[in-house]
Amino acid sequence: MEIKNVxxxxxxxxxxxxxxxxxGTQLSRELLLLKLTTRDGGEGWSECVAMSEPLYSPEYxxxxxxxxxRFLLPAIFERGDVRAExxxxxxxxxxxxxxxxxxxxxxxxxxxxxxEGISFGSxxxxxxxxxxxxxSVGIANSIDELVKEVGLYVSEGYRRIKLKIEPGWDIExxxxxxxxxxxxxxxxxxxxxxxRSDYSHLAGLDPYDxxxxxxxxxxxxxxxxxxxxxxxxxxxxxDESITSLQAARDALALKATTIIxxxxxxxxxxxxxxRIHDLCAENDIAVWCGGMLETGIGRAAxxxxxxxxxxxxxxxxxxxxxxxxxxxxxxxxxxxxxxxxPQGAGIGVEIDHDFIEEITTARKIISAP
Ligand code: OSB
Ligand code: MG
Numbered sequence: 001m002e003i004k005n006v007x008x009x010x011x012x013x014x015x016x017x018x019x020x021x022x023x024g025t026q027l028s029r030e031l032l033l034l035k036l037t038t039r040d041g042g043e044g045w046s047e048c049v050a051m052s053e054p055l056y057s058p059e060y061x062x063x064x065x066x067x068x069x070r071f072l073l074p075a076i077f078e079r080g081d082v083r084a085e086x087x088x089x090x091x092x093x094x095x096x097x098x099x100x101x102x103x104x105x106x107x108x109x110x111x112x113x114x115x116e117g118i119s120f121g122s123x124x125x126x127x128x129x130x131x132x133x134x135x136s137v138g139i140a141n142s143i144d145e146l147v148k149e150v151g152l153y154v155s156e157g158y159r160r161i162k163l164k165i166e167p168g169w170d171i172e173x174x175x176x177x178x179x180x181x182x183x184x185x186x187x188x189x190x191x192x193x194x195x196r197s198d199y200s201h202l203a204g205l206d207p208y209d210x211x212x213x214x215x216x217x218x219x220x221x222x223x224x225x226x227x228x229x230x231x232x233x234x235x236x237x238x239d240e241s242i243t244s245l246q247a248a249r250d251a252l253a254l255k256a257t258t259i260i261x262x263x264x265x266x267x268x269x270x271x272x273x274x275r276i277h278d279l280c281a282e283n284d285i286a287v288w289c290g291g292m293l294e295t296g297i298g299r300a301a302x303x304x305x306x307x308x309x310x311x312x313x314x315x316x317x318x319x320x321x322x323x324x325x326x327x328x329x330x331x332x333x334x335x336x337x338x339x340x341x342p343q344g345a346g347i348g349v350e351i352d353h354d355f356i357e358e359i360t361t362a363r364k365i366i367s368a369p
Contacts, residue, residue, distance in 0.1 A: 001038050001042070001081065001082060001083065001108070001111060001112055001115065002038060002039040002040075002080060002081055002082075002368075003036060003037070003038055003039070003076065003077060003082065003108075003368050004037045004038060004039045004367065004368060005036075005037050005365050005366060005367040005368060006034055006035070006036045006037075006068075006073055006104075006107065006365070006366050007034070007035040007036075007037075007363065007364070007365045007366075008032055008033075008034055008065055008068065008069070008363070008364050008365075008366065009032065009033045009034075009035070009356070009360050009362065009363045009364075010030060010031075010032055010061065010065070010360065010361045010362040010363075011030070011031060011032075011033055011295075011328070011356065011359045011360055011361065012028055012029070012030050012359055012361050013028060013029045013030075013031075013295065013324055013328070013359055014027065014028040014029075014324075014325070015027060015028055015029060015293070015323055015324065016321070016322070016323060016324060016325060017138075017149075018138065019138040019293065020138040020139040020140075020164070021056075021138060021139065021164045021166075021189075021191050022139070022164065022165075022166035022190060022191045022192070022193035023055040023056055023191050023192075024053070024055050025138075026051070026293065029051075029293050029295075029323070029324075030051070030052040030061055030361075031047055031048060031049065031050070031051075031061060031295070032047065032048040032050070032061055032064055032065055032103065033045065033046075033047050033048075033295075033297065033328075033356065034046045034047070034048065034103050034104070034106075034107040035107070036107040036108060036110075036111050038111055038115075042111045042114060042115050043110075043111060043114065044106075044107040044108060044109070044110035044111025044112070044114065044346065045107060045110055045297050045346075045347065045351060046102075046103045046104075046106035046107035046110060046297065046298070046301075047103065047106075047294060047295055047297045047298040048061070048064050048068075048099055048100060048102070048103035048265070049099050049102070049103075049263070049264075049265035049266075049292035049294060049298060050063070050064045050099040050100070050265070051292070056191065056240070056292075057099070057219075057240060057266065058096065059096075059097065059098070059099045059100065063100075064097070064099055064100040064103070065364075067094070067097045067100050068100050068103070068104065068366070069364075069366055071094050072091055072094060072097070072100055072101060072104055073104065073366050075090055075091060075093075075094070076090060076091075076104060076108075077368040077369060082108065083108070083112060084105055084108045084109035084112050084271065085271065087101070087104060087105040087108055087269070088101070088105065088268060088269065088271065088272065091104070098243060098244075098265065098266055098267060098268035098269075099265040099266070101268045101269060102264050102265045102267070102268050102269040102270070103265070105268070105269040105270070105271065106264070106269060106270060106301060109123075109270065109271075109346075110301075110346040110347050111346070113345055113346040114345045114346035116345070117345045118345060118346075119304065119341075119342060119343050119344060119345060119346070119348050120270070120300065120301050120304035120305075120342070120346065120347055120348065121304035121307055121341045121342070121343070121348075124270060124274055124304055124305055124308060125274065125308050125309075126304060126307040126308060126341055127307060127308060127309040128307050128341070129307070129340060129341050129343075130307075130338040130339070130340055130341070131289075131303055131306045131307050131311070131314075131315070131317060131338060131339055131341060132159045132160070132313075132314035132315075132337060132338055133157075133158055133159060133160075133314055133315070133317055133318055133319065133334055133337055133338060133339055134158060134159060134160035134161070134162055134185075134187075134288075134313075134314035134315055134316055134317070134318070135153045135158040135160070135161060135162065135316070135318045135322055136162045136164065136189065136291065136316045136318070137149055137150055137153065137161060137162060137163050137164065138164050139164050139165075139166060139169050140173075143172065143173060143176050146163075146173055146176070146177070147176060147177070147180060150163075150177055150180075150181070151180075153322075154181060154184060156319075156334065157334060157335075157336055157337040158314075158318070158334075158337055159185065159314045159337040159338075160184070160185040160186070160187065160211070160313070160314040161177065161181075161184055161185070161186050161187075162186075162187045162188065162189055162214070162316065163177060163186070163187075163188050163189070164188075164189050164190075164191070165188045165189065165190050165193070166190065166191075166193040167193060167194065167198070167201075170188070170190075170201075170202075170204075170205065171201075171204045171205060174186070174188060174205055174208050174210070175208060178208040178209065185211055185314070186208070186209070186210055186211065187210050187211040187212045187213070187214065187237075188205065188210060188212075188213050188214065189213075189214035189215065189239070190213065190214065190215060190216040191214075191215055191239075191240070192215055192216070192217060192218050192219055192240060193216070194216045194217055195217065195218075195224075196217070196221070196224050196227070198216070199227070199228050199231050199232070200231075202216060202228065202232055202234075203231060203232045203233075205232070205234050206232055206233045206234055210234045210235075211235070211259075211313065212234065212235045212236070212237040212258075212259050213232070213234045213235070213236055213237065214237045214238075214239050214261060215237070215238055215239040215240050215241065215261075216228060216236070219240040219241050220241070221241075222238075222241055222250065222251055222254055222256045223254060223256065225238060225241070225251070225254075225256035225257060226254045226255050226256040229255060229256065229257075229258065235258045235259055236256065236257055236258060236259075237257055237258070237259040237260065237261055238251055238256065238257040238260060238261065239261040239263070239266070239290060240266070241256070241257075242257075242260055242261070242262075242266065242267065242276070243266060243267060243268075244267055244268065244272065245267070245272055245275045245276050245279060248260060248276045248279055248280070249279060252279075252280075252283060252285060257285075258285065259285065259286045259287070259288070259313070260276065260280055260285060260286075260287045260288075261287075261288060261289075261290040262276055262277060262287050262288070262289055262290060262305070262311075263289075263290035263291070263292060264301065264302065264305060265292055265298075266290070270301060270305060273305055274305075274308070277305075277308050277310045277311070278310075280310055281309070281310040286310070286312045286313050287310050287311055287312075287313070288306075288311055288312075288313035288314065288315045288316075289302050289303075289305055289306035289311055289315030289316065289317050290315065290316050291315065291316030291317060291318070293323055294323075295323075295324070295327060295328045295329065296320060296327040296328055296329025296330065296331065296332060296349050297328065297329060297347060297349070297351070299317065299320070299329075299332055300329065300332075300342050300347040300348060300349040301347050302315070302317050303317055303332065303339050303340075303341050303342065304341055304342065304347075304348075307341045314337075317339060318334070319331070319332050319333055319334040319339065320332045320333070321333075326352075326355060327352070328351065328352050328355055328356050328359075329349040329350060329351055329352060330349050330350045330352075
């Protein structure tokens with residue numbers, strides 16, 4: 001496949017409610033959309049999941065655009081005829097920047113699969129048509145507000161609740177939610193907000209039958225997670241620390257994680273995600289699909305990934321309406337706590353071009369020479 005050009009747009013989409021985590025509060029989602037056009041008229045779409053500031057990971061929207069324009073796309077263009085399976089290898093000399101790389105690989109994969117008439121799901125190795133949905137609940141202003149928000153999601157049918165926690169907002173909200181819903185699958189996500197001096201405090205979560213605690217410590221403190229896992233009974237799950245297949249291997253060898261959150265952007269793409277899935281399956285490690293407040297474009301591919309056999313826990317793959325009043329694709333609508341895996345070619349969703357135009361704040365076309 002020869003690429004003619006890649007259009008990079010910045011879009012800004014308001015969230016239905018503020019999303020507060022230990023690293024800040026999001027009121028709206030800014031992200032990059034890629035539209036790739038091939039020399040023979042094919043098209044591929046992807047979204048780059050980096051956020052506007054480097055608070056969750058080192059990447060951020062305008063930095064991603066810069067590295068794509070300056071280094072990543074020129075290297076892809078130089079190759080000429082390119083397939084998605086070659087992208088990681090071509091981009092390997094450029095260190096880091098997994099989210100930018102993932103966006104390029106995904107756009108190429110979408111164009112390639114549309115050309116071949118294959119869906120993301122069947123290409124990646126999907127084993128089911130429906131996936132179980134969880135929902136990630138931000139830090140609330142009060143316990144009352146939290147109970148209301150969780151109540152809304154429970155009534156909508158979500159099959160698992162994840163509470164964002166941080167020092168000062170942890171044991172008490174978990175206790176109340178567990179007492180209010182004794183049987184709901186429940187887990188927590190700290191986004192690196194704790195340190196090595198907090199092990200005994202985090203053991204205070206043990207009585208609440210949590211599925212897991214996600215990334216309590218610094219991204220680089222893999223050994224700390226292994227130490228913590230020895231002293232608490234809640235299973236430790238890594239998110240931010242797992243930036244590649246190699247990182248996953250190391251974390252498993254160190255016993256720093258017994259469950260892995262796979263986010264394609266964080267690990268450099270869907271192909272690396274499948275490799276991590278396979279590694280975990282061989283080692284009897286459960287995986288689930290994380291989220292980055294995606295629009296329908298990223299969500300479509302995530303839902304396909306989440307339908308692989310090793311994804312045995314509900315993911316942060318919620319319905320479009322949990323995030324946005326209006327999505328930029330045919331919306332993902334939850335039925336009985338599940339989403340349907342798109343069956344059409346490529347990502348398999350219709351794109352709402354008019355709406356994308358409305359929410360575009362910047363647009364640039366990068367052409368192959
Ligand atoms: O840590 O999983 C996270 C959103 C943005 C950045 C990081 C995270 C999250 C979420 C929300 O928890 C997941 C989603 O519903 O998309
Ligand atoms: Mg997380």
